[in-house]
Amino acid sequence: MSEWITDSQDEQNFESLLRDADQIHIPIFQRSYVWKSKQLSELLADIDQVRSEVEETQFMGAIVAYEKPRRGNTVGRMRALEVVDGQQRLLTLYVFVMAVVECIAQFDKEEAFELVQEYLLLSPRRGLDINTRIVPAFADRSQFRVIWDRINSPSVLQDELAELQLHLPPPSGEADGDLVGQYYRILRHLKAESQVDPDEASEYLRETVGIVTRNLSFVHLKLTDASAATKIFERLNFRGVKVGVVDLVRNEIFSSLAEDPAKAQRVFDHVWRPFEEAFGDRAEAFFFPYCLIHDSNTKKSELFMQLRASWRGRTPEQMISDMKPLQGPFLAIDQTGHQPKSKEISKRLERLVRMRRPASVYPYVMSMLLAYENSSVAEKTVVSLLDALESFLVRRAIVGLEPTGLHAVFKGLWTQMKKHDVAEFKRQIKVRPTIQWPSDGEVVAAVEKRALARANICGYLLVEYDRDLKGDNPPLVPTIEHILPQTLDDDSEWAKRFSKEQHKHMKDLLANVIPLSSPLNSSLQDSSYAVKKDRYKKESMFTTPRDLASRWSSWGPKSIGQRSEVLAEWAVARWSDSL
Incomplete structure (x- = not known):
């Protein structure tokens, strides 16, 4: 391609992306493919602008991804990307090439097979369970198989594909939906536009696949850590739904079950879904205090990296069970104001919730409530400590002190306290010269x-x-x-x-x-x-x-x-x- 739209070194087309990455994975529990005729019409308009030489290239925005760890049993070079944002665009381009393959195979099976080798399938290698260049989300895999069954049919490329030993993701989700619907729209468009003699039709299809793979560009943002995605989403205006930490956590938990959809669905339905739904719309707020309780030096930018490190080698059930004990304490200080074992503690929590306590106190209160649930501290102790916390926060609010600086105080306070009593709590606060506990005066x-x-x-x-x-x-x-x-x-x-x-x-x-x-x-x-x-x-x-x-x-x-x-x-x- 002779001219890019931006001056970014990370601007790429579909072809160059597939040179850099052998396989592109959509997180298995990311939302399903949702593009419809409106988005396809916009894409076809972009293609026509290039075909008519009005534009040399058309810019499709940003693709955000990070490198997926290589599986140890895969032989040979294997670089895989996990897509944080851009699945709709990438999956559309992929099935567009599939539709071109189906059409061009009617004239030239050898050329169609070359397109499959270049853009759609990886060559056979030991340890590779799935060899499609894109692996879609869990909800789209049955539809993905329906489309591939068309390519892997006697009238298209069944004989030729035997050489590549086609290995598709196990089917999951509905067999009919937006992905299949979009494929048929593309197919109808290509057939309508190429209803001429075979030579002209082949030329049209070659030109089309060239534009799709080389003249539609995007900036590929390569993350060193997937948790950085949340910062990027605050600064870039993408189509679609914002991906948050809970989405990244969900994908991390289930990535080990990507090749076992039946088990993944079972764990998702019976373990993960009840856990996530219990948060209501507040799941995003849970993970930072959860990490601070385990390591008070955690930065928000390191949040997902720490979670991944702490879960290495653990099953999805174990990952969720690690978080579960702190879910109740989080909900108690974040929204419910309720401790089921104690009316007195619940009274204090309800007041803290109602006064809109700063989020910086969450690790401290969650640790305290977990200790109470584990019988490590008595009810009387918790009541007195919550009263002291309320006095500290209300006094500061009355005199007009902002919560700035409280994060440094409370992120590791529970473990730093030599004794869990009010005297030690006040000592820990008052030894910090920048944090004021307002006087009566x-x-x-x-x-x-x-x-x-x-x-x-x-x-x-x-x-x-x-x-x-x-x-x-x-x-x-x-x-x-x-x-x-x-x-x-x-x-x-x-x-x-x-x-x-x-x-x-x-x-x-x-x-x-x-x-x-x-x-x-x-x-x-x-x-x-x-x-x-x-x-x-x-x-x-x-x-x-x-x-x-x-x-x-x-x-x-x-x-x-x-x-x-x-x-x-x-x-x-x-x-x-x-x-």
């Missing part, structure tokens, strides 16, 4: 002066205060009502009580906000305090508004100052520094 100052109504922690503070008032504890998630409205109308009653400067500094203080149901909040808007107070008493399902209305007959700067003192005293006692 700092918390009081923040409650009295900081615009906490705009902070993420505000909703949690309002609910916890309401619950501490011993009311009905409604399950409804409240909205935040500003008693002094957020906007100050010059003609309102509020303008008589607050100057513009006072309004600016007081409207978003914690003392000026309360929890309300959304309908009640919406109906009050900028009403006077007299109106609000009456409706707080009569209509609020939350205790806080009723308590506030009974304590303060009017609402002005002095009232906000008084309530700020009440809330500050409550906060330092509720999240005590002397646990």
